[in-house]
Amino acid sequence: xxxxxxxxxxxxxxxxxxxxxxxxxxxxxxxxxxxxxxxxxxxxxxxxxxxxxxxxxxxxxxxxxxxxxxxxxxxxxxxxxxxxxxxxxxxxxxxxxxxxxxxxxxxxxxxxxxxxxxxxxxxxxxxxxxxxxxxxxxxxxxxxxxxxxxxxxxxxxxxxxxxxxxxxxxxxxxxxxxxxxxxxxxxxxxxxxxxxxxxxxxxxxxxxxxxxxxxxxxxxxxxxxxxxxxxxxxxxxxxxxxxxxxxxxxxxxxxxxxxxxxxxxxxxxxxxxxxxxxxxxxxxxxxxxxxxxxxxxxxxxxxxxxxxxxxxxxxxxxxxxxxxxxxxxxx
Amino acid sequence: xxxxxxxxxxxxxxxxxxxxxxxxxxxxxxxxxxxxxxxxxxxxxxxxxxxxxxxxxxxxxxxxxxxxxxxxxxxxxxxxxxxxxxxxxxxxxxxxxxxxxxxxxxxxxxxxxxxxxxxxxxxxxxxxxxxxxxxxxxxxxxxxxxxxxxxxxxxxxxxxxxxxxxxxxxxxxxxxxxxxxxxxxxxxxxxxxxxxxxxxxxxxxxxxxxxxxxxxxxxxxxxxxxxxxxxxxxxxxxxxxxxxxxxxxxxxxxxxxxxxxxxxxxxxxxxxxxxxxxxxxxxxxxxxxxxxxxxxxxxxxxxxxxxxxxxxxxxxxxxxxxxxxxxxxxx
Numbered sequence: 001x002x003x004x005x006x007x008x009x010x011x012x013x014x015x016x017x018x019x020x021x022x023x024x025x026x027x028x029x030x031x032x033x034x035x036x037x038x039x040x041x042x043x044x045x046x047x048x049x050x051x052x053x054x055x056x057x058x059x060x061x062x063x064x065x066x067x068x069x070x071x072x073x074x075x076x077x078x079x080x081x082x083x084x085x086x087x088x089x090x091x092x093x094x095x096x097x098x099x100x101x102x103x104x105x106x107x108x109x110x111x112x113x114x115x116x117x118x119x120x121x122x123x124x125x126x127x128x129x130x131x132x133x134x135x136x137x138x139x140x141x142x143x144x145x146x147x148x149x150x151x152x153x154x155x156x157x158x159x160x161x162x163x164x165x166x167x168x169x170x171x172x173x174x175x176x177x178x179x180x181x182x183x184x185x186x187x188x189x190x191x192x193x194x195x196x197x198x199x200x201x202x203x204x205x206x207x208x209x210x211x212x213x214x215x216x217x218x219x220x221x222x223x224x225x226x227x228x229x230x231x232x233x234x235x236x237x238x239x240x241x242x243x244x245x246x247x248x249x250x251x252x253x254x255x256x257x258x259x260x261x262x263x264x265x266x267x268x269x270x271x272x273x274x275x276x277x278x279x280x281x282x283x284x285x286x287x288x289x290x291x292x293x294x295x296x297x298x299x300x301x302x303x304x305x306x307x308x309x310x311x312x313x314x315x316x317x318x319x320x321x322x323x324x325x326x327x328x329x330x331x
Numbered sequence: 332x333x334x335x336x337x338x339x340x341x342x343x344x345x346x347x348x349x350x351x352x353x354x355x356x357x358x359x360x361x362x363x364x365x366x367x368x369x370x371x372x373x374x375x376x377x378x379x380x381x382x383x384x385x386x387x388x389x390x391x392x393x394x395x396x397x398x399x400x401x402x403x404x405x406x407x408x409x410x411x412x413x414x415x416x417x418x419x420x421x422x423x424x425x426x427x428x429x430x431x432x433x434x435x436x437x438x439x440x441x442x443x444x445x446x447x448x449x450x451x452x453x454x455x456x457x458x459x460x461x462x463x464x465x466x467x468x469x470x471x472x473x474x475x476x477x478x479x480x481x482x483x484x485x486x487x488x489x490x491x492x493x494x495x496x497x498x499x500x501x502x503x504x505x506x507x508x509x510x511x512x513x514x515x516x517x518x519x520x521x522x523x524x525x526x527x528x529x530x531x532x533x534x535x536x537x538x539x540x541x542x543x544x545x546x547x548x549x550x551x552x553x554x555x556x557x558x559x560x561x562x563x564x565x566x567x568x569x570x571x572x573x574x575x576x577x578x579x580x581x582x583x584x585x586x587x588x589x590x591x592x593x594x595x596x597x598x599x600x601x602x603x604x605x606x607x608x609x610x611x612x613x614x615x616x617x618x619x620x621x622x623x624x625x626x627x628x629x630x631x632x633x634x635x636x637x638x639x640x641x642x643x644x645x646x647x648x649x650x651x652x653x654x655x656x657x658x659x660x661x662x
Contacts, residue, residue: 175559177559243602246595254592260588264582
């Protein structure tokens with residue numbers, strides 16, 4: 001399979017991207033990689049590889065670029081050209097750690113929606129305490145969603161959980177402010193009824209406070225709420241970790257304490273490291289478009305490449321296509 | 332001033348409530364307390380006090396009772412009778428650690444809205460890393476909100492921050508999924524424009540990941556999002572703390588490490604303990620209705636009583652009344 005990769009996207013690009021690419025090439029003999037980016041910057045980091053092709057682009061979509069315009073205006077950017085490769089069938093999937101909004105807009109514009117999917121969704125696998133993780137979507141592709149959008153998110157999440165995560169009969173949960181059926185806002189109340197009727201293993205409403213306790217394999221929500229919850233988890237975990245660091249650094253005594261728990265603390269951090277499950281993916285497009293975290297290191301890029309390759313290998317896009325065609329949205 | 336208190340509400344009632352009441356009576360010479368509840372259960376825990384009156388009620392609103400019906404049906408419950416005391420002017424404010432939904436429904440029904448306030452909001456002070464805290468509302472009084480509701484939340488939060496928290500020119504933030512003006516869903520985009528025009532120190536959008544970094548003194552959001560973010564903070568902090576406990580208990584070596592940081596870890600926990608700032612309060616009712624956390628201990632009840640007394644002392648309700656009258660909602 002052929003994967004197109006944005007060599008210039010992310011805080012640690014191009015170094016981390018190149019290293020991740022080389023790791024993936026070593027590990028997966030069935031992938032060929034097209035690496036888009038500035039050849040002058042990429043070349044010194046690379047080694048010759050029969051399954052690696054570097055395609056020079058002059059421009060880079062920056063983190064602060066306006067998402068709606070970036071890909072259209074910067075026609076010779078690594079992100080735009082990577083998306084084009086997918087659009088023109090020269091690559092089976094693509095991956096960037098760059099500007100999320102630009103990748104979403106560009107994915108929609110250049111790769112295009114699957115027929116019948118009214119709104120694509122951004123999905124990622126978040127960690128749980130038991131290490132199993134769960135898929136959450138939408139994380140912000142659409143701030144305002146209709147009930148039927150969330151049903152499609154559930155259908156697409158279900159397919160991903162089965163095919164990519166290998167879960168037999170994924171438990172589908174609806175993120176809500178209470179577990180009872182009648183709880184929530186107008187949106188979640190409507191979605192609850194629709195999900196009950198759908199051909200899915202719907203386990204009902206799940207509360208935000210229980211998310212990390214592995215209450216569902218796939219959690220659906222609108223993009224505003226999903227983005228909010230994702231950032232709240234990140235912010236709270238970050239704040240707490242920095243406070244614990246202060247605790248450890250408070251005195252000579254606590255520093256010794258810190259040394260004694262160091263190994264186990266590292267284990268905790270890697271448990272919380274959601275890049276182990278890959279990046280975020282745009283569901284509902286004509287080909288897999290994967291977004292690695294902006295701060296991705298080589299390992300995170302490698303994991304996102306693995307994720308993209310599994311999505312291609314298991315024909316996630318085709319299965320979504322046929323399932324959506326068989327389950328047309330009731331308007 | 333006279334405060335009506337639900338002696339039977341909360342996981343640790345009546346013991347924690349009685350202890351909190353006795354602490355508050357000792358500390359604040361200007362308050363008189365009416366304690367509502369089952370006299371047979373309350374009496375053994377009490378001591379005689381000139382400013383304490385116990386009013387017997389046969390019924391209790393339970394945590395699992397249906398909110399909409401509980402207060403109406405259980406006419407002789409401690410919660411219903413406490414709310415009645417406020418309604419009939421026999422008390423200046425009331426407080427319960429019981430069923431949140433029932434207290435909100437009962438507050439609306441028995442205490443009543445301030446004229447011009449279309450939707451009351453549930454507000455609480457959440458901790459920040461620097462220990463200062465910020466007020467967030469609405470936390471779930473109304474799952475579906477209109478733009479003008481959020482403007483009223485901002486007005487009420489502003490008054491509370493000034494009067495109760497003693498902040499001169501409170502920074503008002505709008506919870507959103509990005510800091511740029513055009514970010515968000517239909518609701519937040521409309522609210523942004525309205526808050527810019529309002530006579531408030533509006534500091535723009537604030538992101539969930541920065542909430543604990545003291546980016547605003549008052550953060551407004553709709554009740555669905557507020558409840559979601561509150562529970563995500565609780566869930567994430569809880570999950571992380573339990574994981575850190577596992578780290579500390581992993582081996583003999585880590586147990587020694589834990590002992591060495593024990594004092595500082597306690598300090599961290601008390602920093603995160605938002606009951607130090609009091610309970611949640613329903614803003615927009617004819618009198619202060621305070622909701623202490625369901626798991627409140629005596630100290631949390633004491634802090635919630637202090638909060639209620641400050642709200643009465645600084646005429647928060649009257650100031651909200653005149654400010655809302657001066658700023659009628661543009662429909």
